Amino acid sequence: MRKAWFVLLLCLLAVMPALAQDTTETPLDVSDADLEPWTCPEGFEGQTLSVFNWSTYVAEDTISNFEELCGVTVIYDVYESNEAMLARLRQGNPGYDILVPTDYVVEIMIQEELIQPIDLSKIPNFRHVAENLIDTPYDPGNQYSVPYQWGTLGIGYNQTVVGYELKSWKDLFEYEGPVAWLEDPRAMIDIGLMMLGEQPPATDPEMVFAARDALLENGGNVVAIAQDDGQALLERGDVHATIEYSGDIFQIMDSCECDDFVYVIPEEGANLWTDNLVIASGAPNPELAHVFIDYILDPRVSADIANYTAYGSPNQTAIDLGYIDEELLNNPAIYPSEEISERLYFSAILPPEVDQAYADAWDEVKILLRR
Amino acid sequence: MARTLSPSRITTETIHYDANRIRRDMAVRKIGKIGLLLNPIFTYFFLWAPILLLVIFSFNDSRSVSTWRGFTLRWYNNIFNDIVGTEARFSTGLMLNALGNSLFVGIIATIIATIIGTAVALSLARGNYPGKRFVDSLLYLPVVIPEITQGVSLLIFFNVLFDFMSTVTGQRAQFGFGTIIIAHVAFNISYVAIVVRARLADMNPRLEEAARDLGANEWQTFWRITFPLILPGVISGALLAFTLSLDDFVITFFTSGVGTTTLPVFVYGLLKLSVTPEINAISTLILVVSTVLIGISMLIQGRNATRL
Amino acid sequence: MAFNRSFGTAAYTIRQKKSGGLLALPAVLWLVLFFLLPLAIVFFVSFMSRGPRGTIVFPLTLEHYNRIFDIFFPVIVDSVRIALVTTVICLLVGYPLAFFISTRKSRRAQQIALFLVILPFWTNFLVRTYAWRVLLGGDGPVNNLLLSLGLIETPLTLLNTEFAVLVGLVYGFLPFMVLPIYASIERFDFRLVEAAYDLGANDWHAFWRVVFPLTLPGVVAGCILVLIPSIGAFVTPDLLGGTEGLMIGNLIQTQFRGTGNWPLGSALSVVMMAMVSLGLIVYMRFGGQN
Numbered sequence: 001m002r003k004a005w006f007v008l009l010l011c012l013l014a015v016m017p018a019l020a021q022d023t024t025e026t027p028l029d030v031s032d033a034d035l036e037p038w039t040c041p042e043g044f045e046g047q048t049l050s051v052f053n054w055s056t057y058v059a060e061d062t063i064s065n066f067e068e069l070c071g072v073t074v075i076y077d078v079y080e081s082n083e084a085m086l087a088r089l090r091q092g093n094p095g096y097d098i099l100v101p102t103d104y105v106v107e108i109m110i111q112e113e114l115i116q117p118i119d120l121s122k123i124p125n126f127r128h129v130a131e132n133l134i135d136t137p138y139d140p141g142n143q144y145s146v147p148y149q150w151g152t153l154g155i156g157y158n159q160t161v162v163g164y165e166l167k168s169w170k171d172l173f174e175y176e177g178p179v180a181w182l183e184d185p186r187a188m189i190d191i192g193l194m195m196l197g198e199q200p201p202a203t204d205p206e207m208v209f210a211a212r213d214a215l216l217e218n219g220g221n222v223v224a225i226a227q228d229d230g231q232a233l234l235e236r237g238d239v240h241a242t243i244e245y246s247g248d249i250f251q252i253m254d255s256c257e258c259d260d261f262v263y264v265i266p267e268e269g270a271n272l273w274t275d276n277l278v279i280a281s282g283a284p285n286p287e288l289a290h291v292f293i294d295y296i297l298d299p300r301v302s303a304d305i306a307n308y309t310a311y312g313s314p315n316q317t318a319i320d321l322g323y324i325d326e327e328l329l330n331n332p333a334i335y336p337s338e339e340i341s342e343r344l345y346f347s348a349i350l351p352p353e354v355d356q357a358y359a360d361a362w363d364e365v366k367i368l369l370r371r
Numbered sequence: 372m373a374r375t376l377s378p379s380r381i382t383t384e385t386i387h388y389d390a391n392r393i394r395r396d397m398a399v400r401k402i403g404k405i406g407l408l409l410n411p412i413f414t415y416f417f418l419w420a421p422i423l424l425l426v427i428f429s430f431n432d433s434r435s436v437s438t439w440r441g442f443t444l445r446w447y448n449n450i451f452n453d454i455v456g457t458e459a460r461f462s463t464g465l466m467l468n469a470l471g472n473s474l475f476v477g478i479i480a481t482i483i484a485t486i487i488g489t490a491v492a493l494s495l496a497r498g499n500y501p502g503k504r505f506v507d508s509l510l511y512l513p514v515v516i517p518e519i520t521q522g523v524s525l526l527i528f529f530n531v532l533f534d535f536m537s538t539v540t541g542q543r544a545q546f547g548f549g550t551i552i553i554a555h556v557a558f559n560i561s562y563v564a565i566v567v568r569a570r571l572a573d574m575n576p577r578l579e580e581a582a583r584d585l586g587a588n589e590w591q592t593f594w595r596i597t598f599p600l601i602l603p604g605v606i607s608g609a610l611l612a613f614t615l616s617l618d619d620f621v622i623t624f625f626t627s628g629v630g631t632t633t634l635p636v637f638v639y640g641l642l643k644l645s646v647t648p649e650i651n652a653i654s655t656l657i658l659v660v661s662t663v664l665i666g667i668s669m670l671i672q673g674r675n676a677t678r679l
Numbered sequence: 680m681a682f683n684r685s686f687g688t689a690a691y692t693i694r695q696k697k698s699g700g701l702l703a704l705p706a707v708l709w710l711v712l713f714f715l716l717p718l719a720i721v722f723f724v725s726f727m728s729r730g731p732r733g734t735i736v737f738p739l740t741l742e743h744y745n746r747i748f749d750i751f752f753p754v755i756v757d758s759v760r761i762a763l764v765t766t767v768i769c770l771l772v773g774y775p776l777a778f779f780i781s782t783r784k785s786r787r788a789q790q791i792a793l794f795l796v797i798l799p800f801w802t803n804f805l806v807r808t809y810a811w812r813v814l815l816g817g818d819g820p821v822n823n824l825l826l827s828l829g830l831i832e833t834p835l836t837l838l839n840t841e842f843a844v845l846v847g848l849v850y851g852f853l854p855f856m857v858l859p860i861y862a863s864i865e866r867f868d869f870r871l872v873e874a875a876y877d878l879g880a881n882d883w884h885a886f887w888r889v890v891f892p893l894t895l896p897g898v899v900a901g902c903i904l905v906l907i908p909s910i911g912a913f914v915t916p917d918l919l920g921g922t923e924g925l926m927i928g929n930l931i932q933t934q935f936r937g938t939g940n941w942p943l944g945s946a947l948s949v950v951m952m953a954m955v956s957l958g959l960i961v962y963m964r965f966g967g968q969n
Contacts, residue, residue: 050630055640075630076465077630077632078465078632078637078640079640080639080640081936083936083939084936087935087936087939088546088628092533092537092543092545094545094546094547094628095545095628095630178836178839183933219922222922223836223839223921223922223923224839224921224922225921225922227917232812236813236816236817236818236819237816237817237818238816238817238838238839255433255434352731355731356729356940359939359940360940363750363751363930363933364750366922366925366929366930367750367751367753367754367925367930369922369925370753370754370757370922370923370925392881395881396881396882396883399881399882399883400881400882403882403883403886406775407775407778407779410772410775410776410779411775411776411779411780411792414772414776414853415795415796417850418795418796418799418850418853419795419799420810420814420820421799421807421810421811421814421850422799422802422807422810424810424813424814424820425802425806425807425810486705487705487706487709488706490702490703490705490706491702491703491705491706491707493699493702494699494700494701494702494703495703497699498699498700498702498703499699500699500700500703501700502700503699503703505707506703506706506707509706509707509710509711509714509715510706510710512710512714512715513710513714514903514904514907515903515907515955515956515959516714516718516907516952516955517907517908517910517911517928517951517952517955518908518911519911519913519928519931519932519948520718520721520911520931520948520951520952521714521717523721523931523935523944523945523948524714524717524718524720524721524948525713525717526935527717527720527721527724527941527945528713528716528717528720531720553713554713556709556713557709557710557713557714560706560709560710561710564706569862614800614801617801618800618803618804620804620805620914621913621914625935634803635803635804635805638803638805638806638809639805639914650806651806654802654803654806657801657802658798658801658802661798661801662798665794665798
């Protein structure tokens with residue numbers, strides 16, 4: 001049903017430029033003038049919404065504007081890793097409405113019934129989401145999630161210090177200066193697999209342990225395994241290169257006002273991740289949660305967030321209408337070319353024994369890397 | 372004493388020996404003096420270097436905390452604006468909210484721990500009952516068990532407890548201020564008790580006996596004699612508890628729930644991005660406020676001391 | 680009169696007997712319920728099996744302990760070593776400082792000297808540790824100072840080393856060494872030193888034979904207060920240690936995130952507690968006798 005509705009919408013969107021051609025010169029799906037500022041449906045005044053999101057992941061006024069427009073209070077908590085969020089939710093929903101899990105975590109949360117289906121008919125702004133980010137392998141038909149932001153996990157490095165281009169994971173591993181890895185079993189073991197020429201993720205524990213050995217062989221230059229703060233080490237020169245999320249590297253490019261830092265999507269391939277808006281099972285206020293998701297998907301709101309965090313916006317309308325900063329939009333490391341896009345892969349959920357092997361192998365990598 | 376008793380035993384040889392010895396002793400003394408002078412200088416510098424750094428960078432005109440880009444009051448302004456309510460910045464608001472949570476947890480946990488801790492200290496110092504040794508060793512448990520073990524064990528414990536409760540009542544309790552405060556009280560009781568007990572040990576028990584001899588009942592003896600005398604101990608115990616509570620990251624990390632992010636947990640989340648200048652600014656403010664409070668308390672204490 | 684007094688005292692103690700136990704009750708309940716019981720549960724969970732996605736299931740197993748002795752043991756040994764070194768450094772630095780503080784002439788000067796030790800600790804622990812990250816960094820103030828003094832040619836790698844972990848741990852736990860030692864030196868009767876001088880002792884002997892033994896309780900308390908949290912530290916090695924400074928606390932913490940392994944994490948905690956208790960028992964057997 002929903003899918004049919006969806007196809008219909010896509011057809012409509014495809015037809016619309018033709019209809020709009022006369023009035024606007026650019027081939028837009030929706031014109032700026034059509035796009036009314038977001039308004040809040042009636043009847044939510046005085047209610048409360050609990051949001052559990054990554055730290056520094058909304059624009060300064062995103063939440064306060066929503067509170068003002070709807071006359072509601074938002075309780076906003078932050079977490080620093082999917083694992084931390086999952087651990088909390090598995091103990092039973094402590095009262096959150098909105099969560100922002102990463103792709104494969106959405107799949108886990110669906111399986112474990114930690115999140116509830118979303119009614120897309122209550123989210124008219126869903127039509128703005130880019131095509132390649134809907135109907136994903138981790139949530140076919142977007143029954144449970146809508147994309148919030150997306151990006152890649154690649155290499156950030158200081159080109160002045162390194163002195164040459166790092167293009168691949170291999171280049172990173174062969175570099176002689178100090179580098180940092182990321183404290184993330186999934187991401188790191190998958191990189192080991194790519195070094196072996198395998199397509200992540202691993203399908204059995206044997207593959208995982210092979211990837212572990214590949215990492216250990218190439219870990220001679222690793223000085224730190226960063227808790228998602230490799231960009232800080234890079235910025236201060238404590239490492240010359242780091243495995244990091246795209247947006248984190250862009251943030252230091254921005255703040256240093258220099259040309260030292262480069263982000264690259266490695267040749268062997270890289271993880272394309274999305275963070276997604278979902279509604280927790282047992283959410284105290286699912287109605288308001290739908291309204292909030294619709295608000296976030298408003299092109300202007302979406303663009304504000306993307307401009308602030310420098311991650312990829314899933315909001316095609318915001319991109320088409322030029323709400324996203326030109327500079328960000330022209331950066332192939334944020335919005336990669338088609339050729340690069342083909343080398344990106346989504347993380348998928350793993351069978352339990354492989355999942356455990358990932359965790360075990362990563363423990364062993366950390367222990368054996370000590371000198 | 373032997374020397375004064377038998378002066379005849381002093382010979383030229385021993386005088387010669389003594390001169391050498393004196394020379395050596397003076398050298399030892401000199402080394403000791405220099406060491407005692409240099410050590411505090413270096414150690415105080417060591418203790419204050421990071422603080423100095425964060426104070427300096429709270430005035431840095433850049434979001435960077437490693438390169439100096441000029442003087443600004445921007446970060447203090449942000450905090451100030453947020454408190455007064457104009458131009459509230461979202462991230463600053465979150466930080467202040469976390470600070471508020473920290474203070475709330477700290478105050479409640481300190482009050483409970485101080486009452487319970489003082490009571491158990493009194494019972495150990497003055498009481499005589501079976502199981503006293505057990506109570507004594509129980510009190511040292513939080514001191515000898517590493518924090519991370521405490522945090523992890525409470526995480527598992529509350530999970531098991533909540534699972535059990537939900538099968539019995541159908542309602543699932545949640546991690547939140549309750550669990551954090553329970554955890555904080557659990558480690559603070561001991562510290563309060565140890566400090567108060569030390570004070571009680573220094574106190575002359577005859578004062579209490581005297582009060583009783585003069586016809587005071589137990590209640591009066593406690594409030595008129597014992598309590599005023601151990602009050603400094605109770606206050607230092609409470610201060611210690613409050614500090615530990617405010618600073619605790621590990622145990623809070625494992626026991627917090629919705630809307631209960633305390634300042635340390637918030638800062639840990641921020642490390643993902645690197646520490647913001649606002650964090651430096653608020654740390655500086657906390658430092659200044661606590662210095663002033665301590666200064667005032669010292670002045671009051673000093674005045675009381677001279678009056679007594 | 681004498682009769683009266685002894686009678687009063689007896690009555691006092693008798694009445695105390697009743698209320699004494701009651702006064703301890705809340706603390707006992709709280710600590711048994713929220714400390715002892717959780718520890719017992721951890722012990723039990725350490726023998727359980729790991730289910731899918733971090734759940735705890737039957738049957739009972741020794742698997743986690745086997746894995747610990749196969750793979751994790753070197754990290755445990757290193758953590759104990761790092762903690763011991765931290766304790767020794769804290770003692771070497773902390774004792775003279777405590778001596779300095781407690782020998783200030785006026786009470787006021789003592790108080791100020793003491794507060795200068797405690798005050799930095801009113802700033803959040805994580806923020807202070809983060810500051811060390813900046814201080815020890817390749818481009819940090821320490822390296823810049825050494826470079827400008829001409830002591831080194833190229834920046835030293837200070838961060839992400841075991842050295843950085845030691846600095847962080849000593850920094851974090853020094854007050855726990857200074858305060859108990861200060862308390863015992865402050866109580867120490869310096870007339871005993873005069874007596875030692877009169878008996879022909881020099882400063883060295885007076886210190887080792889008189890001052891140090893009599894302030895030993897403070898030293899022991901300080902060592903325990905530094906050693907134990909150092910063994911279980913995880914924030915300091917996490918922020919400062921890099922790959923080299925990995926400690927057991929880091930590995931425990933990661934077992935409680937997401938796909939982590941709660942029973943393994945519990946088993947690691949149990950092994951760590953066992954090490955700590957072993958240390959305390961050894962101390963009580965041998966150190967405690969003196």
